[in-house]
Amino acid sequence: MATHWIWQQPDWPDFNWQAERLTPLLRECVQAQGQLMGMSGSVGDSLGAQTELDALLQNIVTSSAIEGEQLNVGSVRSSLARRLGLELIDGDKVSQRSEGLAQLMLDATRRFTEPLTLERLLEWHQWLFPDQEADLTARSMHVGALRGDEPMQVVSGRIDRPTVHFEAPPRQGLEQQLDQFLQWFEASQHQTALDPMLRAGIAHFWFVTLHPFDDGNGRLTRTITDLALAQGEAQAIRFYAMSASILDDRAGYYRILESSQKATLDITEWLTWFLQTLLRSLQQAITRIESVLGETRFWQAHRESELSAEQVKVLNRLLDGGERGFEHGISAGQYQAVAKVSKATATRHLAELLEKGCLQRLPGGGRSTRYQINYPDRAAR
Template identity: 80%
Template sequence: MASDWIWQQPDWPTFHWQPEDLAPVLRECVQAQGRLMGMAGSVGGSLSAQSELDALLQNIVTSSAIEGEQLNVGSVRSSLARRLGLQQVDGDKVSQRSEGLAQLLLDATQHYAQPLTLERLLDWHEWLFPEQDHALGARPIRIGALRGEAPMQVVSGRLDRPTVHFEAPPRQGLERQLDVFLEWFETSRNEVGLDPLLRAGIAHFWFVTLHPFDDGNGRLTRTITDLALAQGEAQAIRFYAMSASILDDRSGYYRVLEASQKATMDITRWLEWFLQTLLRSLQQAMARIESVLGKARFWQAHPQHSLSEEQTKVLNRLLDGGVRGFEDGISAAQYQAVAKVSKATATRHLAELLEKGYLTRLPGGGRSTRYQINHPG
């Protein structure tokens, strides 16, 4: 066994970091978090519920994708929609896998005020692995129980010459290690001077280093992170999906974890990566909500009943950013292709939308004439 795993350090788990190095990105995260919460508060009821559903769905799907698992998106969406009291999409068969994943994330975020106990963790693990879904797995795992006596290693390469990227603490004493983590997780909620976002990053690193289960450690780690973030915000509604941003830099995620788990108790590098990734997820969520708000403002200002089905379709796709390559406006030929109408009809439709104020004409003329959305205000 390697002699330099972080959990073998004599001061484990007394983490420390360089506050001055983290201050700029931490400040950006706090400001973005505040702006996002302000924007989310201005979204109407149905739009807010849909935005929350989209964020939760993205979180579940991408957290599994980090581990190489592709989920049935429609099934997960239906499970979430039912639990959130939203209308389900007909035809989406709901699996036990989807039900468990939806129950797991909603328990963590909606019941953020409840303490994280070992019993709750074991319940989460059971929801993550419905027995029938794992029956065909490559190796049996203990479901709803801590891992066995065999060394827990993350390896790659040849079977006869594997590269060990990480080895978790031994099974003996794991209960005590978990007790220390869970006690810290509870008491640190009220720790003066510990920013909630740093607390979420510490919890993520600490739990994934313990690796207490045979399988599912990564997904449970990200669930604990969502719980910590919800506790810091003191609200159950989620509008951003950090797992999506982790997936975008999955190789960076594993690199910084491996480097930090072989280093000293100074986890500044890990926390910097964590905060930068969180910031991207907050910024992406703000862009999505701004798109939702912009679309709502547009249709409030412009009556939809006076439009043809084709005109409404093109406008919605432009508002959704769904027509790639049209960032600089849409031409008559492009309108014709999107709406699937004749050249004459496309020209007439565009003239009507221009006259009614739905679109504005950009500088240029002839075949190069382009049009863009006329946003109110």
């Protein structure tokens, strides 16, 4: 038999990699992980819980988006919040789908000390597809069971001349292959010579290559990755969402998987991509927590300041940054629009905020003058 796929290699799944190529990147990941875990200890309980909720939500939503599925974000947020013991003022109604996804994510991250067994995997698969009976397209799918006997292929293009991007190992022998993976996953957790981040990358590649289910393999692969990372950090609290970084390079994700699954058992290229993506997710989380801590310090410094409701509204928008905020400062005209006040009132409000040290004027003048938050400790930003 020709060895077109990696699982056809005679030594499958005896993976190897070039450690010297991965060491610098691995060192960066470990440093970022340590910085993030150190910073998370500075976040108060309520803010920490909200930050974790946001990260878990982002992970669930983006993992489904990688597969082209758009979730009801409000429903998933409500399901997560209920399980985390958080109250949402304007929470959406939960659904079977959102409940299953929240249960899946929290089971993987909160019960990271529990072994990953076939029974647990099958239960995860059921949570991933809780309402399949009402879905006509899912009635032929084996839910909570391994895939059927048909060849498992990922294809694109014309029906009469499809391009096969990937073919999974045949159904015969799948139980033994999956059992081998699960035994390795349990044993490798205690191998001090194997870095936990490399272990997560290997687990990701190995499981997605097995493709043991009719559907949901990608999402369960990323759930196993989250479990492996939680085990490596020995903590259930999650402040970063790797699936979001994978989604940012979705094309690259599928490209590196396809090329690696058609290559040798040297998975250095895959592990390089995995660590680079993990590093981005850690760095993005550090930036978010820096923002949260900066906002907390700002309001602590101005807790005695007498501010109008309009001023507080604009300050919160500036503190938000990102899509909802003003990353490059705010002009008098923008202040007027956000606060819904007159031009004269906007000018007066801005002068007051400058005087109280809430804002600082950016270089430039006239109509182009812009203002940004004056953090009490700019060095910490």
